[in-house]
Amino acid sequence: MLFRVLAVALAGLQLALGVPLEQNAIKAEVGAKVDVAFSNHVRYLFDTDGNQVDAYGSKVNFLDGTYYLYGNAYGGSGMGQSEISQYSSNDLVHWKYEGLICTGSAGCGGGRPHIIFNEKTKKYVLWTDNGFDGYQYATSDSPKTPFTKASARAKIDPKHDALKPADFGIETINGTGYAAYSVLNFNYKQAGSIWPPINQSMYISKLNDDYTSTDLNGRLIASDKGFDLIDNEAESPDLFFRNGWFYVSASNTCGNCNGSIGLLYRAKSIDGPWIRQILSGDSCAGQVEGVFPVNTGSGEPTYVWHSTAVPGGPRVMWSGHIFQPLEFRADGSAKELDCAPKASFKISHQAGTKSVPTGKAMSAADGSPHIADYTPVCDSDLFTLYQTFTTSKAGTLKEVSVNVAKGRQLMPLVISVFRFSSYSDLVAPNYIYEKLGSRMVLPSFATDLLTTFNAITVSNLTATVKAGDHIGISITGSDFSPYCHLEYDTKAFAKTLGASTAPKLLVQGAGQNSWRGDNGKGSPVYEREGKSIKFFARID
Ligand SMILES: *[C@@H]1O[C@H](CO)[C@@H](O)[C@H](O)[C@H]1NC(C)=O
Ligand SMILES: *[C@@H]1O[C@H](CO)[C@@H](O)[C@H](O)[C@H]1NC(C)=O
Ligand SMILES: *[C@@H]1O[C@H](CO)[C@@H](O)[C@H](O)[C@H]1NC(C)=O
Ligand SMILES: *[C@@H]1O[C@H](CO)[C@@H](O)[C@H](O)[C@H]1NC(C)=O
Secondary structure: HHHHHHHHHHHOOOOOOOOOOHHHHOOOOOOOOOEEEEEEOOOOOOEEOOOOOOOOOEEEEOOOOOEEEEEOOOOOOOHHHOEEEEEOOOOOOOOEEEEEOOOOOOOOOOOOEEEEEOOOOEEEEEEEOOOOEEEEEEEEEEOOOOEEEEEEEEEOOOOHOOOOOEEEEEEOOEEEEEEEEEEEEEEOOOHHHHHHHEEEEEEEEEEEEOOOOEEOOOEEEEEOOOOOOOOOOEEEEEEEEOOEEEEEEEEEEOOOOOOEEEEEEEEEOOOOEEEEEEEEOOOOOOOOEEEEEEOOOOOEEEEEEEEOOOOOOOHHOEEEEEEOOEEOOOOOOOOOOOOOOEEEEEEEOOOOOOOOOOOOOOOEEEEEOOOOEEEEOOOOOOOOEEEEEEOOOOOOEEEEEEEEOOOOOOOEEEEEEEEOOOOOHHHHHOOEEEEEEEHHHHOOOOOOOOOOEEEEEEOOOOEEEOOOOOEEHHHHHHHHOOEEEEEHHHHHOOOOOOOOOOOOEEEOOOOOOOOOOOOOOOOOOOOOEEEEEOOEEEOO
């Protein structure tokens, strides 16, 4: 099976060596020690149904035996930051979509959500940045939805009354809750015509017993560098405690941006003094989201730094995420991040105690890898795409899904599935393929076609296939502004995929329906060498 082969090819990026993808999905060894590798150039995360993980400014917590990743969902609502999506995982690789934490009129939406567990009340407490009047909070008996929004707000120091509470992190350290937060000053006297428009600085407070407010004492996080314009533009804080030091990770002002300096503050006491480090000049083309400890099963946890990561635009909200283990020196300082594009990092940890979630993409017969260097390509105005693959098994071809993102298109996206006899036939004039099904997706009405890369499914297929059948997926969406899809480099998988079965991407220039070239023998349909788009196919 293609998926099996690809998973093995990815062993370096994957869980335990050589374990096929679908087996990881179904029976990852609960609580087992696993090695996961993260790579700077593999930035997009996908859930087990094959959709892009849509959680900007995310946080990862290990709660009740499971990793949860959650953040602002931009795919449906745009950058309004109102909705919070949540994903769960056993291994930090396979993420199951758990839904929106709280939405609609009763919603407890807001930016940079954080969830912590309160031992005393046995409640999970969610805080979000949502307005001037303190932090919105909501509680739940489980780390999952539904959280019940409180009518009161978590209050911060009254000395910030004229300022806007902004990004924050909350954490329990040695039985006490803490909040590190930044406050925005829109009346910044030294504001420049161009920059900075505002200033903001960070504070740390203790939480009250039930984690629904702070002790109203904001202790300034001013660094040993003298409360300069870096301390005065610090945001997106998260906090952790290690080896006698309180740490606050942060970045400089940079909402939805292509990179900002990555900061790490540390102090022996929350009253300071704070020592500041710059861990990266641009946080590897991203903005720090947080730091979370993983249980290594032997003494000290590994602290994992994660940033948003913008893979070269064109839309910042398509942000991926990068993960790197922090390495500490004896004086408590951390080594700088490694932003080399190909750098990869092994993180060994104890898997969660719940079974790894499965999903449609995990049990697909054929498709592109769960983990690859996916790059957004927006060219449906210029090309019709023909993604092809060879079926790995016999059965009924039930569904085909491709990851597509919309912008502001008016023209529909049309995805058709067909069977063809050979590549030479497919590109030849007058050739007629066998239609298997299709779907026309209207951008204003389809609930699955979002501005993020959801898997768009053609589900009315009933074709009986045998192993080795050639299947094609055509994708058209001609408009003034193009739809976007994801491509990866198939050469990276060439060793394990024979040339005859490798998926291939063919393209046809818009309006090109005749022979081309000096000798008049060039087909208007030709291969985009070494590339393939992200898709999967279910054969039952
Ligand atoms: C944790 O708290 C206990 C008692 O509350 C205290 O004795 C201990 O020193 C604290 N540990 C750290 C690392 O702060
Ligand atoms: C903003 O800058 C002023 C002047 O440098 C400083 O006093 C203040 O603490 C800074 N932070 C905020 C949030 O106002
Ligand atoms: C984004 O950041 C990368 C890495 O710092 C840089 O090479 C690239 O030019 C930046 N792009 C934009 C649009 O700022
Ligand atoms: C699948 O549905 C499309 C409409 O979305 C229709 O045009 C097509 O004929 C259907 N194909 C099959 C095989 O049912």
